[in-house]
Amino acid sequence: MISLAQARAAVASVESELCTVFSGATLxxxxxxxxxxxxxxxxxxxxxAWRDAVHGGRHPLEHGHQHGVDAVLAGQLPxxxxxxxxxxxxxHYSVSVVPLDDRAALAIHRDITAQRRVExxxxxxxxxxxxxxxxxISDADGYILHVNPAFTRITGYSAAEIAGKTPRILSxxxxxxxxxxxxxxxxxRDGSWEGEIWxxxxxxxxxxxxxxxxxxRDQQGRISNYVAALxxxxxxxxxxxxxxxxxxxxxxxxxxxxxxxxxxxxxxVASSTRHDRYGALMFIDLDNFKTLNDxxxxxxxxxxxxxxxxxxxxxxxxxxTVARLGGDEFxxxxxxxxxxxxxAASETEALGSKILSSLNRPYLLGTxxxxxTPSIGATLxxxxxxxxxxxxxxxxxxxxxxxxxxxxxxxxFFDRQMQExxxxxxxxxxxxxxxxxxxxxxxxxxxxxxxxxxxxxxEGLLRWRRDDGSMVSPLEFIPLAEETGLIIPIGHWVxxxxxxxxxxxxxxxxxxxxxxxINVSASQFRQPDFCEEVQRLVAQYGINxxxxxxELTEGVLLEMVEETIVSMCRLRDIGVRFALDDFGTGxxxxxxxxRLPLSQLKIDQSFVRDLVSDSSDQAIxxxxxxxAASLQLDVIAEGVETEAQRAQLEKMGCLRYQGYLFSHAxxxxxxxxxxxxxxxxx
Ligand code: C2E
Ligand code: MG
Ligand code: MG
Numbered sequence: 001m002i003s004l005a006q007a008r009a010a011v012a013s014v015e016s017e018l019c020t021v022f023s024g025a026t027l028x029x030x031x032x033x034x035x036x037x038x039x040x041x042x043x044x045x046x047x048x049a050w051r052d053a054v055h056g057g058r059h060p061l062e063h064g065h066q067h068g069v070d071a072v073l074a075g076q077l078p079x080x081x082x083x084x085x086x087x088x089x090x091x092h093y094s095v096s097v098v099p100l101d102d103r104a105a106l107a108i109h110r111d112i113t114a115q116r117r118v119e120x121x122x123x124x125x126x127x128x129x130x131x132x133x134x135x136x137i138s139d140a141d142g143y144i145l146h147v148n149p150a151f152t153r154i155t156g157y158s159a160a161e162i163a164g165k166t167p168r169i170l171s172x173x174x175x176x177x178x179x180x181x182x183x184x185x186x187x188x189r190d191g192s193w194e195g196e197i198w199x200x201x202x203x204x205x206x207x208x209x210x211x212x213x214x215x216x217r218d219q220q221g222r223i224s225n226y227v228a229a230l231x232x233x234x235x236x237x238x239x240x241x242x243x244x245x246x247x248x249x250x251x252x253x254x255x256x257x258x259x260x261x262x263x264x265x266x267x268x269v270a271s272s273t274r275h276d277r278y279g280a281l282m283f284i285d286l287d288n289f290k291t292l293n294d295x296x297x298x299x300x301x302x303x304x305x306x307x308x309x310x311x312x313x314x315x316x317x318x319x320x321t322v323a324r325l326g327g328d329e330f331x332x333x334x335x336x337x338x339x340x341x342x343x344a345a346s347e348t349e350a351l352g353s354k355i356l357s358s359l360n361r362p363y364l365l366g367t368x369x370x371x372x373t374p375s376i377g378a379t380l381x382x383x384x385x386x387x388x389x390x391x392x393x394x395x396x397x398x399x400x401x402x403x404x405x406x407x408x409x410x411x412x413f414f415d416r417q418m419q420e421x422x423x424x425x426x427x428x429x430x431x432x433x434x435x436x437x438x439x440x441x442x443x444x445x446x447x448x449x450x451x452x453x454x455x456x457x458x459e460g461l462l463r464w465r466r467d468d469g470s471m472v473s474p475l476e477f478i479p480l481a482e483e484t485g486l487i488i489p490i491g492h493w494v495x496x497x498x499x500x501x502x503x504x505x506x507x508x509x510x511x512x513x514x515x516x517x518i519n520v521s522a523s524q525f526r527q528p529d530f531c532e533e534v535q536r537l538v539a540q541y542g543i544n545x546x547x548x549x550x551e552l553t554e555g556v557l558l559e560m561v562e563e564t565i566v567s568m569c570r571l572r573d574i575g576v577r578f579a580l581d582d583f584g585t586g587x588x589x590x591x592x593x594x595r596l597p598l599s600q601l602k603i604d605q606s607f608v609r610d611l612v613s614d615s616s617d618q619a620i621x622x623x624x625x626x627x628a629a630s631l632q633l634d635v636i637a638e639g640v641e642t643e644a645q646r647a648q649l650e651k652m653g654c655l656r657y658q659g660y661l662f663s664h665a666x667x668x669x670x671x672x673x674x675x676x677x678x679x680x681x682x
Contacts (some may be wrong), residue, residue, distance in 0.1 A: 027047040027048075028047050028048035028049075029048075030047060030049065031049060031110070031111070032047075032049060032108050032109065032110040033046070033047065033049040033050035033053050033060045033108070033109040033110065034046065034047045034049070034050060034106070034107070034108050034109075035047070035050045035060070035106075035107045035109075036100070036104055036105075036106060036107075037061075037069055037073070037097070037104065037105045037106070037107050038073075038103060038104055039070075039073055039103065040070070041061060041066050041069045041070065044104060050109070053109075060095065060107070060109035061095070061107065061109070065080070065082055065095050065097070068080035068082060068095075068097055069097050069105060069107065072097045072098070072099050072105050073099065073102070073103070073104075073105050075099070075102065078099075079096065079097065079098045079099070080095075080096070080097040081094070081095070081096045081097075082094070082095050083095075083112065090113070091111060091113045092111070092112045092113045092115075092116045093109060093110065093111055093112060093113075094109070094110055094112050095107065095108070095109045096108045129148045131148075131150060132150050132231075133150055133229050133230065133231055134147070134148065134150045134151035134153070134154045134155070134209075134228075134229070134230040134231070134232075135147065135148040135150065135151055135227065135228070135229055135230075136148075136151055136162075136167070136227075136228040136230070137225055137226070137227050137228075138166070138167070138225060138226045138228070139224070139225055139226075140222070140223045140224055140225065140226075142166045142167065142226065143164055143165070143166060144162050144163055144164065144165055144166065144167065145163065145225070146159065146163075147159050147162055147163075151230070154201070154207075154209070154230065154232045155170060155199070155201055155202060156201045156202030156203055157169070157202050161202075167228070170199040170200055171199070171200065172197075172198040172199050172200045172206045173200070174198040174206065175197065175198065183195070183213070187213055187214075187215050187226070188215075191214065191215050191217075192212065192213060192214040192215065193211075193212070193213050194210075194211070194212040194213075195210075195211060196208055196209070196210055196211070196233065197209055197211050199230075207232060207234040208232075208233050208234055208237050209230045209231060209232055209233060209234075210230065210231040210233050211228060211229070211230045211231075212228070212229045212230075213226055213227070213228045214226070214227045214228075214229075247259065248260040248263075250323075250324040250326075252302055252305060252306065252324070253305060253306055253309035253324050254309075255309050255313075255322055255323050255324045255330075256321060256322075256323040256324075257323060257324065257325070257326075258323065258325045258326070260323065261321065261323035261325070261331055261333065262389045262390070262393070264321050264333060265281070265333055265389040265392065265393075266389050268333065268335050268383065269381065269383050269386055269387055269388075269389065269392075270383075270386070271383065275383050275384045276339045276383075276384065277335070277336050277337060277338070277339050277344075277382075277383060278337040278338060278339065278340075278341060278344035278380050278381065278382055278383075279333070279334060279335045279336070279337060279380070279381050279382075279383060280332075280333075280334045280337060280344065280347075280348040280351075280378055280379070280380050280381070281331065281332070281333055281334075281378070281379050281381065281392045281393065281395075281396045282331065282332040282333075282334070282348070282351075282352065282355070282376055282377065282378045282396060282411075283329070283330075283331055283376065283377040283378075283393070283396035283397050283399065283400040284312070284329070284330040284331065284332065284355065284359075284374050284375075284376050284400070285328055285329050285330075285374065285375050285376075285400050285404070286304075286308065286328035286359075286372050286373070286374050287372070287373045287374065287375055287404070287408040287409060288372070288373075289301065289304070289327070289328035289372070290328075292304065292370065292372065296365070296368055296370070299366070300365045300366060300368055300370075303363075303365040303366065304363055304365055304370065304372060305324070305328065307363055307365070308328075308330065308359060308372070308374075309322070309324065309330070311355075311358045311359055311361075312330055312332065312355065312358075312359075314358065315351065315354050315355050315358050316332065316334070316351075317334075319335060319336070320332065320333060320334045320335065321333040331393070331396065332351075332355070334347075334348065334351065337380075341380065341382075344380055345380060345413065348378050348380060348413075349411070352376050352378060352411040353411075355374070355376065356373075356374065356376065356409070356410070356411065359372065359373065359374045360373055360409070373408060373409035374409065375400055375403040375404045375408050375409065375410065375411075376399075376400060376403055376410070376411035376412070377395075377396045377397060377398065377399025377400025377401065377402065377403055377411070377412055377413075377414065378396060378399055378411060378412070378413050378414065379392055379395035379396045379399055379413065379414035380413070380414075395414040395419065396414060398414055398419055398422060399412045399413055399414040399415070400412070402415065425480065428472075428476070428477065428480060429480055429484055431466065432464075432477055432480060432481060432484070432486055433484075433486065435464055435466075435490075436489055436490065436493060438467070440464055440465055440466060440467070441462060441463065441464055441465075441490070441493060441494075442462075442463045442465060442667065443460045443461070443462060443463070443494060443497045443498065443501070443518075443668075444460070444461050444462075444463050444665035444666055444667055445458040445459070445460055445461070445501075445516075445665060445666060445667075445668060445671040446458060446459045446461055446658055446663060446664065446665040446666070447658070447662055447663045447671065447674060447675065448515070448517070448636060448656060448657070448658045449656070449657055449658075449662050450655060450656060451650055451655040451656075453662075454678075455514065455674070455675045456513075456514070456515065456656065457514055457515030457516065457517060457549070458514060458515070458516055458517070458671060459516075459517045459518070459519075459551070459658060459665075460494065460497070460498050460501070460516060460517065460518040460519075461474065461519075461665040462474050462478070462490070462494055462519075463665070464477055478521065481521075482521055482522075482523055485523070487521045487523055487524055488523070488524060488527060491520065491521055491524035492524075492533065494518055494519075495518065495520075495533065495534065495537060496537055498516050498518045498548065499537045499538065499540070499541040499543055499548070500541055501516060501668060502516050502541065502543040502544070502547055502548065503541040503542060503543050504668075506543065506544075508672070510672075510675055510676045511672060511675055511676075513547075514547070514675065515547050515548075515549055515577070516547060516548060516549065517549035517550070517551050517579055518548075518549070518550060518551065519551045519581065520550045520551065520552055520556075521556075522552075522553070522555055522556040522559070525550075525552060525556050525564070525567070526556075526560065526563070526564075530567065531567055531570045531571055534548075534550075534571055534574075534576060535571075535574060538574070538576075544575070545574050545575035545576045546575045546576075546577065548576050548577070549576075549577040549578065549579055549599070549600070550571070550576060550577070550578050550579070551578075551579045551580075551581040551602065552578060552579070552580060552581060553580070553581045553582050553586070554580065554582070554583070554585070554586025554587065554588050555586065557580075557588065557592070557596065558586070558587070558588070561592075565595055565596060565597075568596060568597050569597050572597035577599040577600070578596070578597060578598045578599055578600070579598070579599065579600035579601070579602050579634075579636070580593075580596075580598055580600070580601050580602060581602050581604075582602065582604040583601045583602050583603055583604055583624060584603060584604045584606075584607055584620055584621075584624055585604050585606065590627060590630075590631075593627070593631060594631065598631070598633055599633060599634060600628075600633055600634040600635065600636060600656075601624060601627070601628045601631075601633050601634070601635050601636075602635075602636050602637075602638055603621055603624050603625075603635065603636070603637040603638065603649075603654065604638065604639075605637075605638045605639020605659070606639075607620050607621050607624075608621075608637050608638065608639045608640055608641075608645055608649070608659070609639060609641075611645050611648050611649070612642075612644045612645060612648055618648075618652075621637075621649070621652060621654070622652055625652055625653045625654055629653070634656060635653075635654050635655075635656065636654070636656035636657065636658060637649045637654050637656070637657050637658070637659075638658045638659060639658075639659050639660075640657045640658065640659030640660075640661045640662070641659050641660045641661050642661060643661065645659075645661070646661060
């Protein structure tokens, strides 16, 4: 057996790691576990670390390294080396066995966990350096030391080309010198800088990149290197621009869209620099655009819109905005007009005329030569009053509508009274919608008398009493009800109320023979189930249909002629009568009237008003009466206010009258009292 001293001498010659000074104390001071092994792995001597491990139950050679030791001692292996991990994977160890002579070998077991971590970190760093992000490392003076393949892909410069150069080679020239100064100041101060920057590729192309530069300091705190990580964002930037353009621009004309317009308008009215100035907003709508679109096709329509956009831009100064809201609607926003309202208005007027004449010039759309005209609504605003953008747009829209009403191809300024009418109307519509359920309607009755003054019938006239007690005239709300479709439920209510009233009158001998006329609107009459509705109500209330008279106007009869005649005949066949209301104001021909199952013509009150003095009214009334006679129809005059009118009518052959001379429209109980008393209030 060799002594430890001999072994030490041998070790010194083969194991450089154990170095020059080889003493027991030195070996004991080492963290590695070191042992001198004999045949069969017997431990001949060991240092403190080894002994501690054995003592702690962790024999360094327990991990199946015995055969390696044996092979080395048997001279089968020149040396044995192995690495292994702890079961939990957290620690790593290496074991090395080298022969000293044929009887002894030196084993070194060490913990290599820390070393492994460093290696892994380096691998990660190396991989990261190969990643998609471009990397550039320079020395403290900015001279480039390394770049990665991604850098080469982005910039076009190979590592060999760029090494030793400074990043100035990438400069796009788009940023002023201060930009770079601030960047380097930030790096010196904060240790890093991050931002977007325009750089130039080797092929000259300028591109946007996201750049992060970090200063690396040495142990003394001096900057030793700079590391730059860069990402080419030209693609995502293009995508961003695309999104931005879709969000704020009209794709057809490239003009700002509604959102951008409102944004700018908001900005203009809020900008304090222009507070003393007027601005103008013009709403431009093409006349008959829909017709052109429908007849020549959308492609031609699109071309027109594009050319209109160009012409509008041509009419404006730099700084003014023209936007397309959609369809054929454009808006022009003009800023910085005069601070005097009249002057601002005439400036706007001048621009309006310029736009009108520009858009009136003929268009060449593909092979089509077309003309198109605009209607323009303008509203002035004073920035100091901080108007709301939405309100301004609505005002310009209202004015445009006025321009349309006034015959198109013109311009109108917004007029506050008009707006008040419009909002009052909106209010009225809202109230009208609730009037039925709130039971605010009443049917009043105006008596109709014969030549002897005896009551023969009545006309039901609708009344709307609002909650505050005010009465709304049917002249005001019937047209609105027709436009909004509310006339259908309202008309149904009138019809049912009339049937209920006739039923009630049947039990009263004074009223049982009274005819009841009601007014039926065109849209109500054209409801497909109107005839069924009348039939059902007549049956439901058990009334004599011969006492129910429907007043139609010529307007109803002129449209959908055949259908109207069919419906009228169906109702006539069950006994219902028809009167033609407001007769003389329309255009019905005698030929046409002959085909209608009418029972009465109602001379419009406009002919009655001046009947006594106006000879042309006399002529008209005479003709109507003659016409009624030839068609074998009754004739009644409405709006009879004086005895002179009544006498004149009687003389001409009209023997039925309705008007204030006899009674206003009154409630059902009042009518009952009136009729029972013999009718005539005088
Ligand atoms: P209309 O059917 O021609 O009714 C006659 C209108 O002349 C009534 O006005 C009546 O009050 C008024 N009037 C009667 N006598 C005189 C007179 O001596 N002098 C003058 N100046 N006027 C007289 P009202 O009640 O305001 O009705 C206006 C119009 O509203 C009616 O004209 C009718 O077209 C419509 N209307 C009324 N009630 C209804 C209804 O229930 N349904 C439908 N669809 N329309 C109705
Ligand atoms: Mg009437
Ligand atoms: Mg009438």
